[in-house]
Amino acid sequence: MAAKNYQVAEILYMVADYLDLEGEEFKVRAYRRAARSIENLSQSIEDVAKSGKLQEIPGVGEAIAKKIDEFLRTGKMEHLEKLKRKSPVDMESLNAVESLGPKKIKLLYQRLGVRNVEHLSKAAKEAKIRGLPGFGELSESKILQSLGNVSSNKRRFPREEVVPIAEMIRKKLQSMNVVEKVEVVGSYRRKKETVGDLDILVVSSSPSEVMDAFLNIDGIDHTIGEGEKKASLVLDNGLQVDLRVVGAESYGAALIYFTGSKYHNIRLRKIAIKKGYKLNEYGLFKGDEMVAGSTEEEVYRELGLDYIDPENREE
DNA sequence: GAGACGTCGCATTGAC
DNA sequence: GTCCATGCGA
DNA sequence: GTCTC
DSSP states (O other), rough: HHHHHHHHHHHHHHHHHHHHHOOHEEEHHHHHHHHHHHHHHHSSSHHHHTTOOOOGGGGGGGGHHHHHHHHHHHHHHHHHHHHHOOOSOOOHHHSSSSOOOOHHHHHHHHHHOOOOHHHHHHHHHOOOSTTTTTHHHHHHHHHHHHHTTTTTOOEEHHHHHHHHHHHHHHHHHHHHEEEEEEEEEEHHHHOOOESEEEEEEEEOOOOHHHHHTTTTTTTEEEEEOOOOOEEEEEEEEHHHHHHHOOOGGGHHHHHHHHHHHHHHHHHHHHHHHTOOOOOEEEEEEETEEEESSSOOOOHHHHHOOOOOOOOOOOO
């Protein structure tokens, strides 16, 4: 895969981040969608551009195609340069800080003049952030914690590296007698070469016991959150693991939903709408009535589709 | 050309 | 303490 | 900004 694809995607993500700060909503999604398409492209973006078929990429229309062309020809994108010049803050670094999104970044700038991570770190250490609307003492310490984590954050893990971990967790949960089903979903189930995190789906009559077991597996660095149906933690090696517990009646729909890909879900959802249904992680509904949900096969069948293997759910 | 663009659980605040 | 609104993340 | 209707 040409390295250019990755660069183009990165640039589009950056444009999205800056637009996000300006309060744009749908353009942001549009740029991120285009970026994701290009990441997943099987051909080199340069070849696609040469044959003038950029607009055939999902999410790429006239405007973005033009910008990609510009970048491939000149190595720059004026649109992004302009956004950067206009922006008072360094979105690239600030947006990478956990728990900070566009709204909070904007507020930190307006109230404290925070433009980059150095300013942020200083403000947090001086306890200036607590007290701002929407921030408390806890938010402040989370920011500091996240700033300390920057290096270990965000890498993707080779599949081989996570298989033993996934299996360990799966076996541990499966051995519990309140657990009916366990599946490792997400890109792991789609058998991608790398995974960003591990997603685990469980059916159980006693979610709280499952949560408890999950939060006590070996090798936990820290937990990110825990609720009745959902928990997230980070292992010593930096891998994030998310757990979700659902009812048996929703198992199939949840499998589909959490296995993804996102594109695949969007496609299914559209097909569902066209047929007068609504599809979500809980099931396939006609009005308020669930017509399918306990198995994947059932949901696909009801949508008029043959079963699609997880590996083939990229689009 | 107009209108939609996913949706929801969780953490945290802040009001009561 | 409970309940709500908001932002974030997925 | 892009896609669908």
